Amino acid sequence: xxxxxxxxxRLRWRSRRGLLEMDLILQRFLDRHLATLSAEDTRxxxxxxxxxxxxxxxxxxxxxxxxxxxxxxVLEKIRQS
Numbered sequence: 001x002x003x004x005x006x007x008x009x010r011l012r013w014r015s016r017r018g019l020l021e022m023d024l025i026l027q028r029f030l031d032r033h034l035a036t037l038s039a040e041d042t043r044x045x046x047x048x049x050x051x052x053x054x055x056x057x058x059x060x061x062x063x064x065x066x067x068x069x070x071x072x073x074v075l076e077k078i079r080q081s
Contacts, residue, residue, distance in 0.1 A: 008034055011042065014049045022057050029081040037074075044074040 011034065015026040037045065048056060048071055058064035060078055 007042070011045065011049075014046070017053050017056070019053045019057060022053055022060070025060055025078065025081065029078045032081050033077055041074050041077075044071045047071055048074060048078075 012030055015023075015030055017023050017026065047068070048059075051059070055064060059066060059075060062079070066072055066075060
């Protein structure tokens with residue numbers, strides 16, 4: 001398996017969450033955007049995946065504030081998916 005394909009699979013695996021709502025939101029986002037994410041967007045998405053499930057869901061639902069504004073473009077893509 002080539003490195004890019006391996007990285008995409010790693011992100012898809014990391015996107016599996018403990019909350020059904022997040023699983024559904026992230027699956028839709030991945031189906032629409034994963035293959036076309038830039039390296040910067042991929043790093044930002046990876047950083048978002050480090051957040052606890054409830055904090056991540058709050059950000060996606062607009063109930064939380066983002067500490068790192070460099071993550072905002074990917075968060076917006078997730079919200080629009």
